[in-house]
Amino acid sequence: MKLLILVLSLFVTQIHCLKDLFYEYGYNSVCIQYEFNITHGFADPDGVYREVFLINNQSPGPLIKANEGDWIKVKVNNYLPVALTFHFHGLLQKGTPWADGPAGVVQWPIISGDSYTHLFQLNDQYGAFWYHAHYREYSGDGIYGPMYIKPAANRPRPYAVITNNTDELSEFMELEKEPTTLMAADWFKWTQDANIARTFTKGIDPLCIQSLLVNGKQRLTCPSNETFNKVHLRRWREKNSTSPVPIVRFPPVNMDSIGCYANPTTNGFKFLRNDQRLKYGQRFDDESLQAPGFSKPCKETRSEREIIYTMRKRYLYLNVYNVGGAFGKSFSIDDHDLVVIAIDGTFVHPLIAQRLIIPIGTRYTVLVKVDLEERAARGSDTSEPFAIRFAVTSGNQIKEGLSFLVYDYPLNLTDPIDGVKYDDIQAYNDPQNGEQFQDMGGLSLSPHYKSVNPLITRPFDPTLRPPLGPADHSVRLFLNRTGTIEFSMFADGDLAPRGLELEAPLLHQHQLNHNVSFSHINGVIDPGIKLGQTVDLIVDAAPDIKHPIHLHGHSVYAISSSVLQTFPYDCIVEAVADSYQGLNFDHPPLVDIFEVPNGGHLVLRFVADNPGFWLIHCHIGIHMASGMMGVLVEAKDDIPEMPEFLLYQAHANYDLMNSKAISSLSDVLQEEYNDTKW
Structure with missing residues (x-):
C-alpha cells in the first residue's frame, strides 16, 4: 500500500x-x-x-x-x-x-x-x-x-579503455545508475554572517575552518603541535622546491591547536608589515577574535564520520566533490587506486592515480576496485576499515577530514562487520591499514604516487575540441588583492559592488529595456560578444594567492596554462605568431571551474552559444563577497524572453548608486593598508 x-x-x-x-x-x-x-x-x-x-x-x-x-x-x-x-x-x-x-x-x-x-x-x-x-x-x-x-x-563512455571483461563492463553500466557521493565541505565555528562581519570589520582573512565535513559528518581530533609543524615543514619544502624564487630560510609560524597559522603573504590587517603589528595590536585582540594562529584550544568530539560500504561489489563508482568555500583539497583512499573517468560532468580518458587535487567547486568521477577475493589474494586486511582522506591543500591551515571504506554491508550498528563493530570504526583517529598515499596536509608521501589535477585531463569524446584560429574577443582579467579585504579580477582594481546582490537584476532590467546601459556598474564585462563568436578569457594572477574561478553558463577549454608566468601576449594570435610553446589546442581539458595559479595564468576558450548575463567569480566565498567577481554579457540581442511573472518577484528596493556597502572596512583601516601595501 x-x-x-x-x-x-x-x-x-x-x-x-x-x-x-x-x-x-x-x-x-x-x-x-x-x-x-x-x-x-x-x-x-x-x-x-x-x-x-x-x-x-x-x-x-x-x-x-x-x-x-x-x-x-x-x-x-x-x-x-x-x-x-x-x-x-x-x-x-x-x-x-x-x-x-x-x-x-x-x-x-x-x-x-x-x-x-x-x-x-x-x-x-x-x-x-x-x-x-x-x-x-x-x-x-x-x-x-x-x-x-x-x-x-x-x-561515448571510457569504460572499454579500462577493461574488456564483459561482466565488469556491465557492472560499470549498472553502477552508473546509482553513484556513491562524497562531498567535502569547509565548516566554520561561526555562521557565514558572523564570518563576513569578522572579515570586513576586523580584517580576519583567510578564515580558519573548524572541521572538514564529509557528507555532512566529521569528528574533531586534536593533533599535537609537533605533528602540525612537521607537516608544515614538508609543505614549505615542496612549495619552495617548485617556486621560481626560493625562500632561503624556513619561515616560523604561530600554529594554533586547529592547525591554523598566520601567513604574512595572505593574511589581512594584522600581517601587512611587521612594523605595523604594534599599531594593529593596540586596536584588536587576536585571542578574543581568534585570528589565524590564535584559535581557542582544540577539544575532541565523538560525533560520527561517514562510512562507505562496498556492499560486496567489485567496484565503487564515486562522485567526489569539493563544495567548500575556503580551501582547495586533495583526496585519496588508503591502499586503493583511483581510476578517473570524468571531471565536471565530462567523461575523460581514464587516468590511474593515488591522489586527486580538487579545486573548490570541482567534481571528479572515479572507479575504485573493491573486489574482496582480489584483496584477499594480495593479503589485504579487509576486516579493518580503510581511511578515505580529504585534506586542505591551499591557504594557511593544516586540516584533514576522515571517513572510512568498509568491505561489507551496513549491518545493524551493534553487530560485527567482518569482526569490527561500528563504534570501533568511529574510534579510529589515525587509521593505518595498507598503504597511505597522502599526509594530513594533503601532500603526497612518495614521488612514485601519481596525482591528477584538472589540467592534465582530456575529454574522451573526440569531438570536444576548442575552435581553432583567432578569437573574436579576448577578455583580460587580473586576479589581485587591492586592499586589506579587497580582491579584484581587473587590472585597474575595479571591485564589483558589494550591494549588487540587492540591486534590480541585470537580466530584468535588460528585458524591460533592451537599450539599458550597465557601464556605470563596476564589474560588468560587455565587449559586444555576438552569438557564435569565439571568446578567450586571459586570466593572470598576482603572486600571492591561488583563485578558483567559476564562469556560469559555460564549460571552458584551458588552452594555455603556466605556474611561472602571466600570459606574455595580448591575444592568442600573437602567441601563435611567436611560436609560444604553452598553447594546447589538441585535446585541452574542459572544465567549469579553474584554479588560476598564483603568479601564473590560464587562457580559457569558449564559443558564445548561450546568450545571457553570466556571473564570473572567485569561489573562495570571502573573495567574491569582497569584490572578486564580474558579469559577462553574452549575445544580449539573442537573450530569450523570461516568463513575465518572474519579473514580479517580491523584493526590497535598494539603490546601488545611493547606498553604502552592506559591510565595509573602516576608512582608517583602508588608509593603513594603503600606507603598508606590499
Whole structure:
C-alpha cells in the first residue's frame, strides 16, 4: 500500500510539472519536481553545536537525480530569517538563463517567507553537479547538495579503455545508475554572517575552518603541535622546491591547536608589515577574535564520520566533490587506486592515480576496485576499515577530514562487520591499514604516487575540441588583492559592488529595456560578444594567492596554462605568431571551474552559444563577497524572453548608486593598508 501511494505521488508530481512546462514554456517532456524547504536549525555535524541552515531538515540536501534531457522543477521555500538564492553549479541553463540563481544578476533574493521556482532542462549535460546557496555565502551554513544526471545511451563512455571483461563492463553500466557521493565541505565555528562581519570589520582573512565535513559528518581530533609543524615543514619544502624564487630560510609560524597559522603573504590587517603589528595590536585582540594562529584550544568530539560500504561489489563508482568555500583539497583512499573517468560532468580518458587535487567547486568521477577475493589474494586486511582522506591543500591551515571504506554491508550498528563493530570504526583517529598515499596536509608521501589535477585531463569524446584560429574577443582579467579585504579580477582594481546582490537584476532590467546601459556598474564585462563568436578569457594572477574561478553558463577549454608566468601576449594570435610553446589546442581539458595559479595564468576558450548575463567569480566565498567577481554579457540581442511573472518577484528596493556597502572596512583601516601595501 505504501509503495502504491509513493507511485501515485510521483505520478501526480510529474503531471503538475508537465502542466507547468506546457503553460509556461510550451514544452512537452519528462519533468521531475523537487520542493526544498529551507529552515533554520541547530546541529552538531562535527560534535560542536551551532546554528545551521537545512534543506528538508538535512545537510547536505537531497540528491537531485534525473536523466539527460529531462526537465527539472525545483521550488525553493524560504523559511529562514534571511534572504537567499539557489545556484545549480555547472548547469549551462541554455534557454533558461533566469534559472541560474545569482541575486542582482538574474533574479532578486528570495526574501524570508517567499518562494521561488527554478525550471530548466538538462540538455547536453550529464554526470556530477551540485547546487548551493548563492547569496552571502550561505552554502557555508549548510545549503548545498548533490545533483546527478545519468548519461544518455549514445554518450561515448571510457569504460572499454579500462577493461574488456564483459561482466565488469556491465557492472560499470549498472553502477552508473546509482553513484556513491562524497562531498567535502569547509565548516566554520561561526555562521557565514558572523564570518563576513569578522572579515570586513576586523580584517580576519583567510578564515580558519573548524572541521572538514564529509557528507555532512566529521569528528574533531586534536593533533599535537609537533605533528602540525612537521607537516608544515614538508609543505614549505615542496612549495619552495617548485617556486621560481626560493625562500632561503624556513619561515616560523604561530600554529594554533586547529592547525591554523598566520601567513604574512595572505593574511589581512594584522600581517601587512611587521612594523605595523604594534599599531594593529593596540586596536584588536587576536585571542578574543581568534585570528589565524590564535584559535581557542582544540577539544575532541565523538560525533560520527561517514562510512562507505562496498556492499560486496567489485567496484565503487564515486562522485567526489569539493563544495567548500575556503580551501582547495586533495583526496585519496588508503591502499586503493583511483581510476578517473570524468571531471565536471565530462567523461575523460581514464587516468590511474593515488591522489586527486580538487579545486573548490570541482567534481571528479572515479572507479575504485573493491573486489574482496582480489584483496584477499594480495593479503589485504579487509576486516579493518580503510581511511578515505580529504585534506586542505591551499591557504594557511593544516586540516584533514576522515571517513572510512568498509568491505561489507551496513549491518545493524551493534553487530560485527567482518569482526569490527561500528563504534570501533568511529574510534579510529589515525587509521593505518595498507598503504597511505597522502599526509594530513594533503601532500603526497612518495614521488612514485601519481596525482591528477584538472589540467592534465582530456575529454574522451573526440569531438570536444576548442575552435581553432583567432578569437573574436579576448577578455583580460587580473586576479589581485587591492586592499586589506579587497580582491579584484581587473587590472585597474575595479571591485564589483558589494550591494549588487540587492540591486534590480541585470537580466530584468535588460528585458524591460533592451537599450539599458550597465557601464556605470563596476564589474560588468560587455565587449559586444555576438552569438557564435569565439571568446578567450586571459586570466593572470598576482603572486600571492591561488583563485578558483567559476564562469556560469559555460564549460571552458584551458588552452594555455603556466605556474611561472602571466600570459606574455595580448591575444592568442600573437602567441601563435611567436611560436609560444604553452598553447594546447589538441585535446585541452574542459572544465567549469579553474584554479588560476598564483603568479601564473590560464587562457580559457569558449564559443558564445548561450546568450545571457553570466556571473564570473572567485569561489573562495570571502573573495567574491569582497569584490572578486564580474558579469559577462553574452549575445544580449539573442537573450530569450523570461516568463513575465518572474519579473514580479517580491523584493526590497535598494539603490546601488545611493547606498553604502552592506559591510565595509573602516576608512582608517583602508588608509593603513594603503600606507603598508606590499
